[in-house]
Amino acid sequence: MRRWHMLIFLLLGVVLVLPTTAVADNGPHQGDFNPTTDACAGCHRAHRGQTDSLLVESSQSALCYSCHGTGASGADTNVQDGVWEGAQGTGQGLRGGGFDFAVMDPEADGNPVSGSTTSVHDIEVAGTVWGHGSVSSTANPGKADVVLQCGSCHNPHGITGGDAYRILRPKPKDSDAAQEVLVPDDQTKIYTISYTNNNYRDHTYLDGKNISQWCAQCHTRYLAGDTQDTGDAIFKHGHVTDDNSRKCMACHVAHGTSAVMDGAYSSAVEWPDGSPPQSGTQNSRLLSVNNRGVCYQCHESP
Amino acid sequence: MWRRIRDGAKALLHLWATGTPHQRRLILLLALLGVGLAGVAGLWGYYLTTRKPLSAVLPSAPAVAEAFKPRYLFSIYGVDRPVGVAVSPDGERIYVAESGGERKVHVFDRKGERLFTMATAETLAERTPVYVEVDGQGRIFVSDRRQHTVFLFDPEGNPLGQMAPPPGETFWAPLGIALGPERIYLTDITRGMHRVLVYTQDGQFVQAFGTEGKDPGQFWYPNGIEVDPEGRIYVTDSNNGRLQVFDASGELLYRLGGFNLPRGTAMDDQQRLYVVDAVGQRVVVYGLFAQPMELLFDFGDLGLGDGQFNYPNDIAADTTGRLYIADRENNRIQVWAY
Structure with a gap:
């Protein structure tokens, strides 16, 4: 009988511990939350919030930059400079690049440098979500006037349903996605880039198909299973993106890049709706290598 | 009779x-x-x-303090996202570490006129000054998040060298700086070992205390640090949202909560401790005449106007009653005075 009691207690213990385990690594912002917690009021106001997330402040990015910005006195991930501050020396580049600066290897010569960003996933300003919408034979320039914030893609509280890579929301805000795409996390956190293996393509632990599906929650029409005619008026043919070898992040970074498009062709690529590019250097489209060097990373023998 | x-x-x-x-x-x-x-x-x-007892007749210390709150004077502009500020004891020079722009340490006079600037590294990508302090000799201490060290400059901004990590260690991440009469105190956010480091005035390592974590006495991104005349050490345990007070040997005395994101600190000559609450958009003031400290008052709120804060990060106090507050997202140093 005593054995049964011990077994019941053991099972009860497992049941109690399981939810804790599920969220333990489910985001770095798990504060001291308990039935009488004081932690919520650190960032939120129940009735006097200044944003739709009831945040105490009006600028979500400024709030995030308080820890994740330049100086980064509350985190090692400095997304403003695109630097991992927890490393020796002057910092290693974050995989996502950065919003103001990015430590990258845009020359693809194994020598990463910090440079001003030339294109970023704009935050706090209205922008266009290119390729947003279903495949259509009618031209659709994307979803306009979308204001991205850090919380559009990341959930600082963690993700329900399992550990998520970079606490990415399974359904990004304003994505209009019908289904959730959970990008599983890896218990071994790798925040920085390996500059010895084609830089940003080295996401060995990340399921490429999965991350591409996540990107396609917003950029719907970029997800392509093959190179056949999709029947889409704009995105008629494209790289296969729903496999592990040609995931979105093989060529693009998520936050911002310092790559420069100063070539005659690369600097003149129009936007998906046919509008002309802004200027050569600002036309990098979040690509990780100068000009169209990303092509050469895979197609090494043109 | x-x-x-x-x-x-x-x-x-x-x-x-x-x-x-x-x-x-x-x-x-x-x-x-x-x-x-x-x-x-x-x-x-x-x-x-x-x-009646005296306490029932006279106003309480907080009530007296409330009546003598500092008032906003003016702001010093021309700095980009300032995160650290210090003032010389005589109040004649103000030192500002900016996290944006050129990421330099700007030196101003009392009127807000820029005197000169200092850089902690040659290129912009290599430097990120955060906290700055100045001692009685005019030596300027600057912590640099990117360089992972504390730089020293003479009063004219000439480099004097840098501090070294504890013996046997090659990597560290010093952040907050307190300059006591005999010791130099640093907060350190080396990954996995957030702590307080104590050095002699000539840079010799003395001791370390605290470990990374959330329990009492532990730290999670400690930022500001001060030491009072009795040797008590005050540390903003930033990501734990609290202020922890230790004795001179590093034993935890007590801790105070109620902060959103406590960052920089300052102590004036009237036994007042100032704590900047970056997300709370305010400065919290304690009286050191009682231990545990007594909350006197706070000041500031969110905004872009005079006397309003937009993610303040640090504060400095001089002996003339002036306070200088690094108002990060408003790109200015606010000057307040009693």
Whole structure:
């Protein structure tokens, strides 16, 4: 009988511990939350919030930059400079690049440098979500006037349903996605880039198909299973993106890049709706290598 | 006894009736003296039986402090996202570490005129100054998040060198700086070992205390640090949202919560400790005359106007009653005064 009691207690213990385990690594912002917690009021106001997330402040990015910005006195991930501050020396580049600066290897010569960003996933300003919408034979320039914030893609509280890579929301805000795409996390956190293996393509632990599906929650029409005619008026043919070898992040970074498009062709690529590019250097489209060097990373023998 | 009093009174009346004018004046004086003494005794008795304790009569320390809050004077502009600020003890020079722009340490005079700038590394990508302090000799200490060290400059901004990590360690991440009369105190956010480091004035390592975590006495991104004349050490345990107070040996004395994101600190010569709450958009002021410290008041709120904050990160106090606050997202140093 005593054995049964011990077994019941053991099972009860497992049941109690399981939810804790599920969220333990489910985001770095798990504060001291308990039935009488004081932690919520650190960032939120129940009735006097200044944003739709009831945040105490009006600028979500400024709030995030308080820890994740330049100086980064509350985190090692400095997304403003695109630097991992927890490393020796002057910092290693974050995989996502950065919003103001990015430590990258845009020359693809194994020598990463910090440079001003030339294109970023704009935050706090209205922008266009290119390729947003279903495949259509009618031209659709994307979803306009979308204001991205850090919380559009990341959930600082963690993700329900399992550990998520970079606490990415399974359904990004304003994505209009019908289904959730959970990008599983890896218990071994790798925040920085390996500059010895084609830089940003080295996401060995990340399921490429999965991350591409996540990107396609917003950029719907970029997800392509093959190179056949999709029947889409704009995105008629494209790289296969729903496999592990040609995931979105093989060529693009998520936050911002310092790559420069100063070539005659690369600097003149129009936007998906046919509008002309802004200027050569600002036309990098979040690509990780100068000009169209990303092509050469895979197609090494043109 | 009553008979004696009665006999005495009869004798006085007899003397009053038969005595000389001099004797009568003497009797009159004695009578007035007796009445006066009785009156004083009565008043004293009334006071002793009806008096209130002093604390019920005088205003409390916080109430007094509330009446003497600092007021906004002006702002120093021309800095980009300032995160650290210090002032020389005589109040003549203000030092500002900016996290944006050129990421330099700007030196201003008391009127806000820029005197010169200092850089902690050659290129912009290599430097990120955060906190700055200045000692009685005019030596300027600057922590650099990117360079992972604390740089020293002379009063004119010439490099003097840098501090070293504890013996046997090659990597560290010093952040907050406190300059005591005998020791230099640093907060350190080396990954996995957030702590406080203590050095001698000439840079020799003395001791370290604290570990990374959320329990009492542990740290999670400690930022600001101060030391009082009794040797107590005050540390903003930033990501744990609290202020922890230690004795000189590093033993935890007590901790105070209620912050959103406590960052930089300052201590003035009137026994006041200032803590900047970056997300709370305010400065919280404590009185050091009592231990545990007594909350005196706070000031500031969110906004872009004069005296309003937009993610303040650090504060400095001089001996003339002035306060300087690094108002990060408003790109300015606010000057307040008592």
